[in-house]
Amino acid sequence: MGNYYVALFARRAVGFLMVLFVLSLMIFVLARIVPGDPARMALGPSATQAQVDQLRQRMGLDEPLITQYVSYVSHAVTGDLGRSIVSDREVSADIATFLPATLELVIVTIVIIFAVAVPLGVLTARYRNSWIDNSGRFFSLIGVTIPSFLFAVTLQILAADHFPSWPTLGRVDFQLGAPAGPTGFLLVDSLLAGRPDVFLSALQHLAFPALSLAMAGIGQITRITRSAMIDHQRRDHVLTLKSFGVPDRVIVFRYLLKLSSIAPLTIMGLEFASLIGNAFVVEMVFSWGGFASYGLDAILQKDLNAVMAVVLVSGIFFIAANLVIDLIISILDPRLRFKEAR
Amino acid sequence: MSIPLLKVADLNIAFTTYGRRQHILKDVSFEIGRGERVALIGETGSGKSVTSKAILGTLPDNARIESGSIEYNGRRVLDMPGREREALKGTAFSIIMQDPLSSFNPVFRIGRHLDDVMFYADRRDGVRTSAKDRKQRIFDVLRRVQLQDPERIFDAYPSQLSGGMRQRVLIGLALLHQPQLLIADEPGTALDVTTQDEILKLINRLVDSEGLSLLMITHNLGVVRQTADRVFVMRHGEIVESGNLRQIFQTPRQPYTIDLIDAIPPLYGPKVVNQPISSNAPIITLEGAGKVYVEKPFLGRMKRHEAVKPVTLSVPEGEIFGLAGESGSGKTTIARMVMGLITPSSGTVRVGSPAQASASQRLTQIVYQNPGTSLNPKRTVTQTLAVPLSHVGLHGKAATLRMEELMTLVNLPSAYLSKYPHELSGGQKQRVAIARALAAEPKIIVLDEPTSALDVSVQKQVIALLQRLRDELGLTYFFISHDLSLMRNFCSRIAIMLKGEIIEEGRTADVFADPRHPYTRALISAIPVMSDEEEALKPTVSVEERARFLVRSTA
Numbered sequence: 001m002g003n004y005y006v007a008l009f010a011r012r013a014v015g016f017l018m019v020l021f022v023l024s025l026m027i028f029v030l031a032r033i034v035p036g037d038p039a040r041m042a043l044g045p046s047a048t049q050a051q052v053d054q055l056r057q058r059m060g061l062d063e064p065l066i067t068q069y070v071s072y073v074s075h076a077v078t079g080d081l082g083r084s085i086v087s088d089r090e091v092s093a094d095i096a097t098f099l100p101a102t103l104e105l106v107i108v109t110i111v112i113i114f115a116v117a118v119p120l121g122v123l124t125a126r127y128r129n130s131w132i133d134n135s136g137r138f139f140s141l142i143g144v145t146i147p148s149f150l151f152a153v154t155l156q157i158l159a160a161d162h163f164p165s166w167p168t169l170g171r172v173d174f175q176l177g178a179p180a181g182p183t184g185f186l187l188v189d190s191l192l193a194g195r196p197d198v199f200l201s202a203l204q205h206l207a208f209p210a211l212s213l214a215m216a217g218i219g220q221i222t223r224i225t226r227s228a229m230i231d232h233q234r235r236d237h238v239l240t241l242k243s244f245g246v247p248d249r250v251i252v253f254r255y256l257l258k259l260s261s262i263a264p265l266t267i268m269g270l271e272f273a274s275l276i277g278n279a280f281v282v283e284m285v286f287s288w289g290g291f292a293s294y295g296l297d298a299i300l301q302k303d304l305n306a307v308m309a310v311v312l313v314s315g316i317f318f319i320a321a322n323l324v325i326d327l328i329i330s331i332l333d334p335r336l337r338f339k340e341a342r
Numbered sequence: 343m344s345i346p347l348l349k350v351a352d353l354n355i356a357f358t359t360y361g362r363r364q365h366i367l368k369d370v371s372f373e374i375g376r377g378e379r380v381a382l383i384g385e386t387g388s389g390k391s392v393t394s395k396a397i398l399g400t401l402p403d404n405a406r407i408e409s410g411s412i413e414y415n416g417r418r419v420l421d422m423p424g425r426e427r428e429a430l431k432g433t434a435f436s437i438i439m440q441d442p443l444s445s446f447n448p449v450f451r452i453g454r455h456l457d458d459v460m461f462y463a464d465r466r467d468g469v470r471t472s473a474k475d476r477k478q479r480i481f482d483v484l485r486r487v488q489l490q491d492p493e494r495i496f497d498a499y500p501s502q503l504s505g506g507m508r509q510r511v512l513i514g515l516a517l518l519h520q521p522q523l524l525i526a527d528e529p530g531t532a533l534d535v536t537t538q539d540e541i542l543k544l545i546n547r548l549v550d551s552e553g554l555s556l557l558m559i560t561h562n563l564g565v566v567r568q569t570a571d572r573v574f575v576m577r578h579g580e581i582v583e584s585g586n587l588r589q590i591f592q593t594p595r596q597p598y599t600i601d602l603i604d605a606i607p608p609l610y611g612p613k614v615v616n617q618p619i620s621s622n623a624p625i626i627t628l629e630g631a632g633k634v635y636v637e638k639p640f641l642g643r644m645k646r647h648e649a650v651k652p653v654t655l656s657v658p659e660g661e662i663f664g665l666a667g668e669s670g671s672g673k674t675t676i677a678r679m680v681m682g683l684i685t686p687s688s689g690t691v692r693v694g695s696p697a698q699a700s701a702s703q704r705l706t707q708i709v710y711q712n713p714g715t716s717l718n719p720k721r722t723v724t725q726t727l728a729v730p731l732s733h734v735g736l737h738g739k740a741a742t743l744r745m746e747e748l749m750t751l752v753n754l755p756s757a758y759l760s761k762y763p764h765e766l767s768g769g770q771k772q773r774v775a776i777a778r779a780l781a782a783e784p785k786i787i788v789l790d791e792p793t794s795a796l797d798v799s800v801q802k803q804v805i806a807l808l809q810r811l812r813d814e815l816g817l818t819y820f821f822i823s824h825d826l827s828l829m830r831n832f833c834s835r836i837a838i839m840l841k842g843e844i845i846e847e848g849r850t851a852d853v854f855a856d857p858r859h860p861y862t863r864a865l866i867s868a869i870p871v872m873s874d875e876e877e878a879l880k881p882t883v884s885v886e887e888r889a890r891f892l893v894r895s896t897a
Contacts, residue, residue: 236441237445237446237447237448239400239445240439240445240446240455243398243400243436243439244431244436244459244462244518245428245429245431245432245459245462245466246458246459247462250458254458255450258449259448332449333449334499335499335501
C-alpha cells in the first residue's frame with residue numbers, strides 16, 4: 001500500500017516538473033513578445049534613450065531569449081525570482097508577503113463551498129424533484145451563472161445600506177494592530193498571538209470576499225453531489241443495507257456520502273484554477289491586497305519578473321491542490337489503490 | 343392446521359412511473375410452512391422480485407400495496423407500525439442478494455457492512471453489544487458459510503474478494519440474526535457455474551442444518567430442482583401454476599409452464615440435438631495464436647499477463663464452433679483475435695480462404711451479449727442498420743430495400759425500423775443486433791453469449807433463428823458461452839478453456855459423453871439439470887478434482 005503512494009508521488013513529481021517547464025517557457029516567451037518595452041515603462045516617458053538602454057542591459061533584455069531563459073530558470077530554482085522593475089524589490093519577498101492573504105481567502109472559500117454544497121447536494125438528492133430540490137437547482141444556477149465580482153459588489157452595496165458597521169474593504173481592522181507573522185494567515189496568526197479581537201475582525205473581513213468567491217463552486221458542487229447521491233442511491237448495496245434494517249440516515253450519511261464525495265472532489269481540483277482566476281477580480285473589489293491584486297498590478301505595469309512569478313506560483317498551487325485531492329480520493333476509494341498494487 | 347410461517351394473500355401492487363399506474367402484482371397468494379423450501383419462478387417482469395421486496399418491506403417509493411395481506415406467524419406485517427416492521431428485517435426474513443459484485447459498497451470494508459447490520463439489529467432488539475463481541479459473532483457466521491479466514495475477509499474491501507467469496511459473505515449477512523425465512527434472489531446467477539453449484543449446495547445445507555424456510559426466486563429451473571420442494575410459476579404478475587416439484591416438472595398443466603420447461607436445452611437424454619459435423623475446408627484457422635499483455639507500471643517490474651496461451655484450432659466453413667469457459671478464461675480474447683480486433687502476440691490467425699484473408703474484417707461480424715448496451719439508445723433501427731450498409735456501399739433506396747430484407751430475415755416487421763431500442767423487448771433488440779451483423783453479408787459471425795441476457799423462452803427463439811440463418815445463408819458461427827447445456831444442443835464442436843488454455847476439444851457429443859479433462863467433468867457436473875435421469879448421466883467428479891478447480895473462485 002505504501003508503494004502506491006510512492007508511485008503516485010513519483011509519477012506526479014515528473015508531471016509536475018514537466019508542467020512547470022512548459023508553463024515557465026510559455027509565460028517567458030509570452031511576456032517578451034507582447035508589445036511595450038518593460039524598461040521604458042519602468043522608467044517613464046521622461047527618461048532618455050540612454051537610460052532605457054542601460055536598464056535593458058542591466059535586466060539582460062538585450063541578450064538572446066535562450067540565454068535569458070536559462071539564466072531565469074537557474075536563478076528560479078534557488079528561489080530567486082528576480083527583482084521587480086517597478087518597485088525594485090525582491091519578487092520572492094513580495095510573493096511571500098501577498099500570497100498568504102490569497103491562500104487564506106481561497107482556503108476559507110473551499111471550506112465554505114464544501115460546508116454549503118455537500119449538505120445541500122445531499123438534501124436535494126434526498127428530496128428529489130420536491131420544492132427543496134427546485135430551490136437548490138435555482139440557487140445553483142444563480143451561483144454558476146452570475147460572475148463573482150457581481151456578488152462582491154452587490155454584497156458591498158447591501159452592507160453599506162443595511163449594516164454600515166460591517167467591513168467591506170481590506171483584510172482586517174488596521175486600528176487593532178494585527179500581528180505580522182509567522183504564517184501570514186491572519187486567522188492563524190491572531191490565534192497564535194492570543195488576539196481574539198483580531199481573529200474576529202479578520203473573519204468578518206473574510207466573509208464577503210469568500211462568499212462571493214464561493215458561489216460558483218457551491219452551485220457546481222451541489223449539483224455534482226446531488227447527481228452522485230442519486231446515482232448511488234439506486235445501487236444494490238443500498239438495497240442490501242435497507243433489507244437488513246440499517247437506518248436510512250446511516251445509509252445516507254455514512255455509506256452514500258463517502259461514495260458520493262469522490263466526484264465533487266475531482267471537480268474541486270479543476271475548480272481551483274477558476275477560483276484563483278476569480279480571486280483576481282474579487283480581491284480588487286475588496287481591496288484585499290493579496291497575491292492576485294499584486295499579479296494584476298504586475299500585468300498592468302508589465303513588471304516581467306513579477307508576472308512570471310505570479311503565474312508560476314499559481315501553477316504550482318494548482319498542481320499541488322490536485323495532488324492533495326488525488327491523495328484524498330485514493331484514501332476514500334480503496335479500489336484505486338488495489339488497481340495499482342495488482 | 344397450524345399457522346404457516348409466511349402467508350401472502352391476494353396481494354396487489356401497483357407502480358406509478360411518470361404518472362402512469364401499472365398493476366404489477368395481481369392477487370398473488372401463497373404460503374410457506376416452517377422448514378419448507380418454496381420456489382417462485384418466472385421470467386423478467388413476472389413480478390417475483392417485487393413479491394420478495396413486498397415481504398421484506400423494501401419496495402421502491404413509487405410502489406403501492408393496493409390490497410392484500412402478508413402474515414408472518416399469523417401477524418399481519420403490513421399493518422404493523424414502522425418500528426415493529428423494521429424489527430422483522432434480518433430476523434424474521436432475510437435476503438440473499440443476487441449480485442455479489444454490486445451488493446457491497448465498494449469504498450467500505452466487508453466487516454463494516456456486517457457490523458452495521460448486526461449493530462442496528464441488536465439495537466432494535468434492545469441489546470447493547472460491544473464491537474469485540476459482535477466481531478466474534480460475525481467470525482462465527484463467516485465460518486458457517488465456509489469462509490476459512492474470517493479475519494482477512496472482515497478487513498477486506500469488496501473488490502479484494504472473488505465473486506464466490508462475496509456471495510458467501512452475502513449468505514452470511516443473511517444469517518447474522520437467525521432468520522426464520524431465507525429469501526434467495528437468483529443466488530449465484532452472476533457467478534460461474536462451478537461456483538454457483540457450490541453456493542446452491544451451501545444454501546441447501548444451511549437450510550437443512552438450521553431448520554430455515556427458503557423462498558427461492560429464480561428463472562433457472564435447474565436451480566429450482568436442486569433447492570425447492572414446492573413451486574409457484576409467475577407470469578405477468580400472477581401466479582399461473584403451483585404444485586410440488588415433481589408435479590410441475592413432470593406433469594405441468596398450464597401452457598406457459600410447459601413452454602418454460604420445453605425451452606430449457608437438455609444436457610442428456612433423448613431430447614438432445616446433435617449438430618452435424620462439417621467436412622468443409624476450414625474458414626477460421628488459429629496456429630499457435632496467443633496473446634500476451636505487457637504492463638509497465640511507473641515503478642517496479644514489468645508485468646506479463648498471458649491472456650491466451652498459444653492455441654491451435656480450425657473451424658470448417660458452415661460449422662457452429664463453441665468455445666466454453668468461465669469468466670477470465672480467455673474466450674473473449676480469442677474471439678477478438680478471430681474478429682481481427684487485436685493481433686496475436688504469437689502465431690497466426692487466418693480467417694476465410696487465403697484469397698480472402700485481406701478482407702477479414704468484412705468477413706467477420708459479431709453479436710454481443712447484451713443488446714441493451716450494444717445498440718445505441720439514441721438511434722432508430724434504421725440508423726443502426728445504415729452504418730454497416732454504408733460500409734458496403736448501400737445508400738438511399740437500395741439501403742432501405744436491404745433493411746427490409748434484413749428485418750424479414752430476423753423475423754421482425756419492417757415497421758420496427760423506425761423504433762428506438764427502448765421500444766423493443768430484449769429478444770427483439772437481439773434480433774436487431776443480429777440483423778446489424780448480417781448487414782455486411784459476413785461469412786462468419788462471432789456470437790459472444792448472445793442469449794445469456796435473455797429469458798429462456800426468448801433464448802429458444804433466438805437460437806432457432808440463428809440456426810435457420812446458418813442454414814439459409816451458409817454462415818459459420820464462433821459461439822462463445824458459459825452455458826454448457828445450450829452449447830450441447832447448438833454446437834457441432836466444442837472447446838473448453840481454462841486459464842487461457844484450451845484443455846479439451848472435440849465433437850460436442852463426444853465431449854459430453856466422455857469428458858477427458860477433470861475440469862470439463864467438474865464443469866459439466868455443476869450444471870443444474872432438469873431431471874434425475876440427467877443428473878445420473880452427468881460425469882462424476884471426485885472431491886479432490888472439484889476442489890482443484892474451485893481454488894480460483896473461493897480463494
